[in-house]
Amino acid sequence: MKFNSVGIHKIIHGENFKIVYPCNLYECSFGDNCFVGPFTEVQKDVMIGDNCKIQSHSFICEGVTIGDNCFIGHGVMFINDTFKIGKPAGGLKCLWKRTNIGDNVSIGSNATILPVDICDNVVIGAGSVVTKNISIEGIYAGNPAKFLRNLDEGTISRCKERK
Numbered sequence: 410m411k412f413n414s415v416g417i418h419k420i421i422h423g424e425n426f427k428i429v430y431p432c433n434l435y436e437c438s439f440g441d442n443c444f445v446g447p448f449t450e451v452q453k454d455v456m457i458g459d460n461c462k463i464q465s466h467s468f469i470c471e472g473v474t475i476g477d478n479c480f481i482g483h484g485v486m487f488i489n490d491t492f493k494i495g496k497p498a499g500g501l502k503c504l505w506k507r508t509n510i511g512d513n514v515s516i517g518s519n520a521t522i523l524p525v526d527i528c529d530n531v532v533i534g535a536g537s538v539v540t541k542n543i544s545i546e547g548i549y550a551g552n553p554a555k556f557l558r559n560l561d562e563g564t565i566s567r568c569k570e571r572k
């Protein structure tokens with residue numbers, strides 16, 4: 410029997426890095442002030458910027474980069490192998506595709522992110538499936554994810570006023 414256990418293996422991280430174990434993080438990097446919740450997996454060569462929160466049960470696969478100030482909700486799944494050849498690519502990494510997430514991107518719980526580029530200042534709704542690049546900031550939701558509305562800068566200030 411071959412037995413591998415989850416663990417933290419050869420990661421690079423900045424200041425104030427917090428994790429809740431168990432999680433499986435290997436050969437990936439995190440900037441300053443990042444949080445990683447339990448039951449997450451972050452694979453080899455993933456790069457995550459500063460001030461990011463990776464919530465529990467998320468899977469961030471090889472080929473993904475995430476900018477600064479991002480929120481990856483619970484159970485978010487990234488994909489690098491689209492089964493282009495009608496089955497998993499197996500060891501043929503040349504068939505894997507990359508995903509680039511910009512700064513200030515918040516991804517709702519249980520979303521699935523196919524290999525795409527997402528620009529800065531985007532919100533992805535819970536349970537969405539993102540199948541295409543997003544190059545205009547705003548809120549997107551659904552399967553496949555579509556533009557819902559612009560980001561409303563006023564919401565936070567109105568919320569503070571109500572306190």
Ligand SMILES: CC(C)(COP(=O)(O)OP(=O)(O)OC[C@H]1O[C@@H](n2cnc3c(N)ncnc32)[C@H](O)[C@@H]1OP(=O)(O)O)[C@@H](O)C(=O)NCCC(=O)NCCS
Pocket residue numbers: 482483516517518532533534535536537548549550551552557558
């Ligand atoms: C996408 C989201 C940001 C939109 O919020 P909103 O702008 O307040 O949207 P509304 O609730 O007014 O809904 C607008 C429309 O989008 C639809 N919609 C909202 N969220 C959706 C989602 N996740 N997937 C599919 N459709 C969605 C609504 O049904 C509604 O459709 P209608 O116009 O046909 O009635 C929010 O619904 C969401 O999913 N947030 C993610 C939160 C999250 O996962 N947090 C994790 C930490 S707890």
